[in-house]
Amino acid sequence: MTASRRTRAFAVTFATLVFTAGAAAQKERVNPDAATIADFKKRVAEYVALSKKLERTLPALPDKATPQQMDVHERALGELLQKERADAKPHDIITAPMQRIVRKVLRPVFKGPGGAQVKKEILEEYTEPVTVKVNGRYPDTVPLSTVPPQILKGLPDLPEELQYRFVGDRMILLDPRAHIIVDYMEHIFP
Numbered sequence: 001m002t003a004s005r006r007t008r009a010f011a012v013t014f015a016t017l018v019f020t021a022g023a024a025a026q027k028e029r030v031n032p033d034a035a036t037i038a039d040f041k042k043r044v045a046e047y048v049a050l051s052k053k054l055e056r057t058l059p060a061l062p063d064k065a066t067p068q069q070m071d072v073h074e075r076a077l078g079e080l081l082q083k084e085r086a087d088a089k090p091h092d093i094i095t096a097p098m099q100r101i102v103r104k105v106l107r108p109v110f111k112g113p114g115g116a117q118v119k120k121e122i123l124e125e126y127t128e129p130v131t132v133k134v135n136g137r138y139p140d141t142v143p144l145s146t147v148p149p150q151i152l153k154g155l156p157d158l159p160e161e162l163q164y165r166f167v168g169d170r171m172i173l174l175d176p177r178a179h180i181i182v183d184y185m186e187h188i189f190p
Helices: 003-028 034-055 067-084 096-111 115-124
Strands: 163-167 170-175 180-185
Touching: 034 067, 034 096, 034 170, 067 180, 096 115
Parallel strands: none
Antiparallel strands: 163 170, 170 180
16 A cells, blocks of 8 residues: 555545544534423424314304303313313323423522522412312413513423413413313422
8 A cells, every 4th residue: 555545544534533523522412302392392282283173173253252252162172172181191291301301491590590589479479279180270260370581481482372381389281272271290499
């Protein structure tokens, strides 16, 4: 083998090693939570698709629906969802791995500067005991909590058909069109 061939062979081997090391480094930089978040988003999308499918079976609300008409529609959709999701249980959507991510994201919000105030604001809106149950109707007499922007910033975006809300130290996924609790996680505060 001539010197130029050895140099070329060395260069090819070196380039291969550098490329392989670079690819390995890239692999390490991948978000380790990406698969869990993708799974959460898939579960959310499946719920939303079911909700939309069931809502299409109901009579359409008039353009200027009265509060009574909206309530009847909301309750009818809630009943359809409850029947269709009769086997739904806690953590079907907010799975244990997703709960770990949520806690990891929210820990610095609650432990950091202003965290005590954020927690206080959430708990101020919790005016009476609420039974949190998957597929349960969110009580009409309990105001919906406001979710502070610093919390929403760290959580995966939800489609308009679902909302994050707090009930005491629990975070729920609320379907506001059916007024039902889709899923929840407990002990949200560190």
